[in-house]
Amino acid sequence: MYFSKMFLPTLREVPAEAEIISHKLMLRAGLIRKLASGIYSFLPLGLRVLKKIEQVVREEMDSAGAQELLMPALLPAESFRESGRWEVFGPEMFRLKDRNDREFCLGPTHEEIFTGTVKSSLRSYRSLPVILYQIQTKYRDEIRPRFGVMRSREFIMKDAYSFDRDEAGLDDSYMKMEKAYRKIFDRLGLDYKVVEADSGAMGGSGSQEFMVISEIGEDGIAYCEACGYGANEEKASCSPKNTIHSVGSMDESMIEKIHTPNIHTITELTEFLGCDAVKMAKTLIYKADGKLVAAMVRGDRELNEVKLKNVLECTELEMADAESVRSVTNAEVGFAGPVGLKIRIIADHEVAQGRNLIVGANETDHHLLNVNIGRDFDAEVHDIRFIAAGDACPCCGKSIILARGIEVGHIFKLGTKYSSALACNYSDEEGNERPMVMGSYGIGINRTMAAVIEQHHDENGIIWPMEIAPYHVIIVPVNVLDEKVMKIAEVMYQRLTDAGLEVILDDRNERAGVKFMDADLIGIPIRINVGRKAAEGIVEYKPRGGKEALDLTVEEAIEKIMSKGDGSSHSL
Ligand SMILES: [Zn+2]
Known part of the structure; x- marks a missing residue:
């Protein structure tokens, strides 16, 4: 492609x-x-990258035995009504009506549609397993779209669904998808972690996210360098180093009520009492499916609502309003404590392990000292806190590292959640009707593209990995009015193009500096400068990521390029 002909509106x-x-x-x-x-348009250069990412995904899905199809984006409400998600999705779903007042949505996801399609087509155990996928546009009315295509309202997703006879079959399909995902993100040149994710109290039996490590990531992850453990921070389990039964020899002191006027927060309390938050326990009042419960974590810890929700097996969990707090504690907000509390209490392991804790007194402006579980109150003990940096790894005990991640992929063992709800059954060898066992597997294509840029750039612009670069080579004749220079540039252009490489020839009559800046900005992996030494048959070979330019003969340069990018775009 000649640069002068390209639709490439770059911005300064x-x-x-x-x-x-x-x-x-x-x-x-x-x-x-x-x-x-x-909502974004992909311009020609962006679309080339997008298509290449799709192609990598497609190749790996196909070689894992998945079959591609294409579902509509405009979906009738009935499919979602059956599964109950017409309500669950709430305002995130784009809804519309046709001229006959029938309700539709723009598909936010396709579990129901795939399940329905398989249900009406496959009946026998002989047809299973099957894995189907599509690369298709999804719609979600995000409250706060941001970061460009990272969190947008219209986006392209690869979604796949597996249908198996039983759990063992699902495990097998799931493993195939995990392997394919690793290959995909390796080929895209991403530095990522595969982490355990929460699959919810009602959800499936296992779930992992593929997280690209990045400071701007919206998800917190915890991982261990020593053993490879990794989990989403919502899921990362905190191993109690000691069990509740082997508490140290700290003697239990007498409980004591103290006056703490206008002290509402842990920070205020530590300052007022001049002691560490480790000695305190916060008691938080929640409404779980309308019922009030108390949750306790150590003063220096954060309560993990996902874990609490899973313990309570509730569908809705929210902080109780001030009035509800007053009704159970007989005190203003900020003074809740476990002693004498008449509601269900869930305490974190660390609270159970602590002795002589400082807690709220259920009396305005008062706290209690020396409170002990078992003696002063009873509670169900669970892991309900967020993991913290330096915590012991739940697998090997070494130190946990916290990082931010961009979720580019998610694989999920759905089990029979949708097949049961939508009666997607098959008949087994004995002729018994059984629900198919399902898995779902997603990759955000646009988001993956953004994640690649987050990890592959410098102060001058993008540095595309060869595999998904919009073009492999850019040839820059330094002076287009010099016939010798243009001759060499055009010969190289022709030969590389004929060899199957994707090449730009920057034929614009611009200063060399401007052309170099543009080439760096759009991130073409190899730049060939044809300049002063063209008369001697010498060109400059400059890799986008590297500092040094190499003087090579035209033949040497072509040979070097061919060894880097072979047109099938697999190498480098
Ligand atoms: Zn570990």
């Missing part, structure tokens, strides 16, 4: 609304353009 200025590198660079390099909040 960083758009003010772009907060993160990938968003800035995608706009500046002319990959995308915003149409409305959370």
Whole structure:
């Protein structure tokens, strides 16, 4: 492609609304353009990358035995009514009506549609297992679309669904998908962690997320370098180092009520009493499916609501309002404590292990000292706190590291959640009707593209991995008015193009500096400068990521390029 003919509206200025590198660079390099909040067009250069990412995904899904199909994006409400998700999705679902007043939505996800399709087509155990996938546009009305295509309202997703006879079959399909995902993200040049994710109290039996390590990631993850353990921070389990039964020899002191006027928070309390938050326990009052419960974590810890929700097996969990708190504690908010509390109490392991704790007194402006579980109150003991940096790894005991991650993939053992709800059954060898056992597997294609940029850029622009670069090579004749220079540039262009490589020839009559800046910005992996030494048949070979340019003859340069990018775009 000749640069002068390309539709490539690059920007010199960083758009003010772009907060993160990938968003800035995608706009500046002319990959995308915003149409409305959370809605983007992919321009030619961006679309080339997008298609290549899709192709990598497609190849690995196909070689794992999955079959591609394409479902509509416009979906009738009935499919979601049957599964109960027409209500569950709430305002995140884009809903609309046709001219006959029938309800539809723009599909936020396709579990129901795949399940329905398989249900009406496969009946026998002989047809299973089957894994189907599509690469298709999804719609979610995000409250706060941001970070460009990282969190947008219209996005392309690869979603796959597996249908098996039993749990063992599901395990097998799940493992195939996990392997395929690793290959995909390896080929895309991403540094990622595979972490355990919460699959919910009612959900399936296992779930993992593929997280690209990045400071701008929206998810917290915890991992261990020593043994490879990794989990989403909502899921990461905190192993109690001691069990509740082997508490140290700390003697239990007499309980004591103290006056703590206007002390509402742990920070205020530590300052007032001049002691560490480790000695305290916070008691938080929640409403779980409308019922009040108390949850206790140590003063220096954060309560993990996902874990609490799983312990309570409730569908809705929210902090209780002030009035409800007053009704159970007989005190203003900030003075709740476990002693004398007449509701269900869930205490974290550390609270159970602590002795002589400081807690709220259920009396305004008062706290209790020397409170002990078992003696002063009873509670169910569970792991309900967030893991913290330096905590012991639940697998090997070494130190846990916390990081931020961009979720690019998610694999999920659904079990029979949808097949049971939608009666997606098969008949086994004995002729018994059984629900198919399902898995679902997603990859955010646009988000993956942004994640690659987050990990592959420098101050000058994007540095595309060869596999998904929009073009492999850019040839820059330093002076287009010099016939010798242009001759060599055109010969190289022709030969590389004929060899199956994707090449840009920057034929614009611009200063060399401007062309170099553009080439760096759009991130083409190899740049060939044809300049002063063209008369001697010498060109400059410059890899985008590297500092040094190499003087090579035209033949040497072509040979070197061919060894890096072979047109099938698998190498490098
Ligand atoms: Zn470990």
